[in-house]
Amino acid sequence: MNFADITLEEKQVALADLRNIKEQFASRGWFPGTSGNLSVRVGDFSPDNFHFAVTSSGRDKSVHTPEDFLFVNASGEACESTKLKPSAETLIHAKIYRMTGCGAIFHVHTVFNSLLSERYGDTGFVPAQGIELIKGLGIWEENAAIQIPVLPNYADISAIAKLIPSSLQSDIPGILLRNHGIYAWGKNVFEAKRHLEAFEFIFEVEYRRLALG
């Protein structure tokens, strides 16, 4: 599907959804220091041909401006002529879309996801069990034990993107970058938000368990 064939209405809905999520996450303090990025896919999907709206790089995500988002293709290149730069981490979004076919991806830096990603960085995953919010990830098995992948935080974003296919766990809709933050995704904005909130709750519980000893 060509970008020009995607309806204006679908593009406007994607931008409105991102604006809404941006405002909610900003109110929780989930974009400190301009960190974090958000995206929503538009149009049809095939692994080599898809498009998504993504946050512009380096902007204050606690305010709304006409320059907050732009549309990019599966290679992370702008679909329209613009002076805006897509998120520096757009290639990670593109790789997650390519591998999962999901509909929305949210990335935030929080104290709890940073601390746990470092604590379990050498292990390669954050373990979690016995937390009701694991069901928020869509895992309803009794007393499920999960492992949330942790990837190295290379400066070269394309090097991180290359590691994603071998790191994904089929039932876990997220990955951590060590000492950096989490990417969570879902089939749409609602599901990606639920997954991100569940991950953050799980990280806080696991952190406090460790702190309690």
Ligand SMILES: CSCCC(=O)C(=O)COP(=O)(O)O
């Ligand atoms: C200022 S935080 C460092 C960059 C980062 O990790 C991030 O999430 C924000 O980068 P972007 O280019 O999407 O603004």
Ligand SMILES: [Zn+2]
């Ligand atoms: Zn980041």
